[in-house]
Amino acid sequence: MEKPDIIIIGAGIVGLSIATALSQKGRSIIVIEKENSFGQHASSRNSEIIHSGIYYKKDSLKAKLCVEGRELLYQFCREHNIPHRQCGKLIVATNDKEVLELEKLFANGSMLGGEDIKKIEPTIDAIAAIHSPLTGIVDTHQLMKRLQNIAENRGVIFAYGCEAIGIKRNNDFYGIRVADSDGEELMLHTKTLINSAGLYSEKIAQMVGIDTVKDNYRLYYSKGEYFRVSNTKPGVLNHLIYPTPEKASLGIHTVMDLGGGLKLGPNAYYTDKIDYDIDSSNRELFYKSAKWFLPFLELENLTPDMAGIRAKLQAPGEKERDFVISHEDKKGLPGFINLIGIESPGLTASLAIAKHVENMV
Numbered sequence: 001m002e003k004p005d006i007i008i009i010g011a012g013i014v015g016l017s018i019a020t021a022l023s024q025k026g027r028s029i030i031v032i033e034k035e036n037s038f039g040q041h042a043s044s045r046n047s048e049i050i051h052s053g054i055y056y057k058k059d060s061l062k063a064k065l066c067v068e069g070r071e072l073l074y075q076f077c078r079e080h081n082i083p084h085r086q087c088g089k090l091i092v093a094t095n096d097k098e099v100l101e102l103e104k105l106f107a108n109g110s111m112l113g114g115e116d117i118k119k120i121e122p123t124i125d126a127i128a129a130i131h132s133p134l135t136g137i138v139d140t141h142q143l144m145k146r147l148q149n150i151a152e153n154r155g156v157i158f159a160y161g162c163e164a165i166g167i168k169r170n171n172d173f174y175g176i177r178v179a180d181s182d183g184e185e186l187m188l189h190t191k192t193l194i195n196s197a198g199l200y201s202e203k204i205a206q207m208v209g210i211d212t213v214k215d216n217y218r219l220y221y222s223k224g225e226y227f228r229v230s231n232t233k234p235g236v237l238n239h240l241i242y243p244t245p246e247k248a249s250l251g252i253h254t255v256m257d258l259g260g261g262l263k264l265g266p267n268a269y270y271t272d273k274i275d276y277d278i279d280s281s282n283r284e285l286f287y288k289s290a291k292w293f294l295p296f297l298e299l300e301n302l303t304p305d306m307a308g309i310r311a312k313l314q315a316p317g318e319k320e321r322d323f324v325i326s327h328e329d330k331k332g333l334p335g336f337i338n339l340i341g342i343e344s345p346g347l348t349a350s351l352a353i354a355k356h357v358e359n360m361v
């Protein structure tokens with residue numbers, strides 16, 4: 001199949017969701033993925049949290065697609081038996097200044113006092129908290145596996161170990177030069193090309209001839225590390241616990257997995273390279289960031305766990321940017337759909353992003 005109707009570059013959660021949505025109408029689709037399996041980058045290196053959508057700027061794509069995606073995701077998990085739990089989240093304040101900050105940030109949220117918090121989370125220290133009951137956690141691997149499975153059953157071809165290394169436009173077609181893991185090259189052609197290459201999406205945009213600096217599509221990498229908390233009993237916490245948000249990130253918070261394991265993370269710092277090493281000297285920082293609301297934490301119980309990298313459109317110190325999901329026909333690229341800067345809440349929003357792209361196609 002050298003001329004499929006649609007080619008999708010990237011089999012992360014976003015590419016998989018798009019492939020599943022678009023495969024409903026019998027179109028021929030190939031997903032090109034440079035790794036040997038799906039979801040080896042951001043989609044398996046995140047907090048696995050289904051966000052409620054309370055943080056994002058009103059009327060932004062992030063806000064809209066997070067809320068819509070959250071509902072679609074819960075429904076999908078129920079229908080397909082994907083392990084998940086709507087555990088809810090507490091954003092906690094431990095002093096009066098933070099209480100004011102929470103009141104300002106979440107004017108419509110329901111605020112709990114210290115005694116209410118003790119009843120539902122006896123092991124934490126906080127004088128007030130915003131309760132977000134719609135937040136949850138999901139088994140991302142099972143979710144991606146299921147999406148791939150549905151798409152494959154509808155005829156989508158997943159070309160793993162195949163990297164898009166060049167793109168040329170010929171008449172109505174995009175010619176994509178693909179190299180497999182042995183370095184063998186072949187050309188694929190399509191009229192509809194979807195760029196869901198995550199951290200590498202800026203490179204794909206450059207391959208079709210977009211000036212990513214001029215068009216404000218430059219990507220910056222923001223690393224997030226996690227430390228595992230050992231020596232806690234499963235179920236020590238019932239909710240996800242977040243501090244009052246900082247300017248650059250949501251702050252180091254608790255991350256629970258569905259087996260009852262507990263992690264802290266992610267921190268956030270800009271980096272130039274894509275590597276997933278963890279700087280173990282950050283252990284103290286993690287401890288200090290969370291000890292004040294998790295009194296049971298001990299420094300020696302923190303061990304490096306994993307790291308992920310966010311694909312951010314904003315440079316350090318710049319204002320938060322929205323997702324870019326754009327049919328680039330105005331740039332002279334009809335049929336090229338560009339997804340750039342799909343950072344958090346990209347997992348939560350993935351099924352809604354796919355619907356949005358389906359409408360464009």
Ligand SMILES: Cc1cc2nc3c(=O)[nH]c(=O)nc-3n(C[C@H](O)[C@H](O)[C@H](O)COP(=O)(O)OP(=O)(O)OC[C@H]3O[C@@H](n4cnc5c(N)ncnc54)[C@H](O)[C@@H]3O)c2cc1C
Pocket residue numbers: 009010011012013014015032033034035038039040041042043044045046047048049050051162163164165196197198199200201223224225266307308309310311342343344345346347348349
């Ligand atoms: C630390 C961290 C925590 C997060 N926490 C959450 C959270 O709790 N909840 C939430 O909703 N979101 C969260 N996110 C965001 C979420 O993980 C991402 O938005 C989402 O995974 C993005 O998916 P993607 O498919 O766009 O990218 P990726 O998963 O990165 O997939 C892109 C794929 O494209 C492939 N690719 C790249 N270039 C090429 C090429 N040339 N040829 C072929 N294939 C190529 C890559 O190999 C990769 O598999 C978090 C992100 C990070 C980093």
